[in-house]
Every structure is written in C-alpha cells, then in structure tokens.
Amino acid sequence: MVSRPLLALALIAALAPGATLASGPEKKKGGGLTFIQLNTLTSTVIRPDGRRGVLTVETGIDVPNEKLHAKAEMLVPRLRAAYVQSLQIYASGMNPNSAPNADQLAVQLQRETDRVMGQKGARLLLGTMLMN
Template identity: 45%
Template sequence: MDRRALLGLKESAVKTGGGGGAPEPSYMRLPTVTANVRRAGGGRGVMTVETGLDTPNPALRTRVTQSAPRLRAAYAAVVQQAANGLLPGAPPDVERLVAQLQAATDRTLGRAGARLLIGTVMVV
C-alpha cells in the first residue's frame, strides 16, 4: 500500500514540482482474488481472478487507493459467489463475472468512473 497517497503527499509533490513532476498512472493493479470450486472428479479446486482499475480522474483515483481493502472484500464476495454457482468441469462465465465486478466497484466507490480490467480468470 502506498501510504503517501493516503496522506495526500504524492499529489502535493506533483503540484509543487517535487517528485519529478511525472503524472500519476491511472491504472492500479489489485491483488489476485481466489475462491474454492468443486472439480469434475469431486475434488476441490481454485478459481483465480486478476483485477485492476483504470481511473483517469485524480480525485476518484485517490478514493480507489483509499478503498482498496473494501474493493478486495467486495471482489472476493463476487468471485466466491460465481465459484459457488459454477458446475463442476464447466468454464466460468467471464462476461457475467466482469459485469458483477464492475457493479461491485461502482457500489463500493459510491459512483461510476473507475473501469474494471480483468487480467486472467483461471480455474484449476
């Protein structure tokens, strides 16, 4: 976690010319989310989802940084629900998963503006 962003020091360093003056990137990668699934043979498996957020608005980007733990919890709930509904041996419905994760993002942040990006969805 970048504690300077929580305190607003990174943003003020860019405004005053300190810190190199490079614009802050709009993409933020979040930790991988995992959930348990039932495999075709009756064993247990793991569903893994890599996520990130693209947030061009600097004010909303700060909110995303501050809300990262809440976003991870919301994503974990969505992925676990999707994994529970997954039939053994069936592939996950990625389109539906993305729509549910985007809705969880908007709900957690309180408004739209942060675009969810999916890296990998894998069931092993």
C-alpha cells in the same frame, strides 16, 4: 587532511542536478498511471472429479479522474473484499464441468466497483483467469 576536501567535493558532485543520471528515467507502472493493480483474487470451486479446486482471477481498476483515483486507492481493501465475496458467490454456483464466464464475472465485479466507490468512473479490468 587531503581526504576532507575530496570528501566535500564528492558530496557536492552527488548533490548536483546532473548526478541523478545513474538512476535512469522514472518507470511507468504496469497498466499506466491511472491503473491500480489489485492482488490476485481466489475462490474454491468443485472440479469435475468432485474434488476442490481453485479459481484465481487477476484484476485491476482504471480510474482516469484524479480525485476518484485517490479515493479508489484508499478504498482498495474494501474493493478487494467486495470482489472476493462476489467471486465466492459466483464460484459456488458454477457447474463443475464449465469454465468461468468472464463476461458475467466482469459485470458482477463492475457492479461491486460502482457500489463501493459510490459513483461510476472506475472501470474494472480482468486479467488472467485460471481454474486448477
């Protein structure tokens, strides 16, 4: 019978406002609150030895406008599809002995961002680019 009051006291303590200290402060997601991280994009390339390789590009978009940010989050699958298609076209035209041109690729992917979003305001950010 003594366990019921203890259980009730434990429940009240757990629901108290100060009881959430164990979880710590809210973590900020990588890139900030306006940043949307996308999955890594991949495309096949022809390596200098004639074999196939893989070009991987990490991307994300920064959307400071709240309304536009909500729209961008809903359009992530369409953005990703547009990026992959653009990356495949870019990779198919690459010279096997050259490295990817990040500036040219950024311009192409930013153009796709603006097209899919239907307006400007979302800024494409490129991360790591690897060729294997």
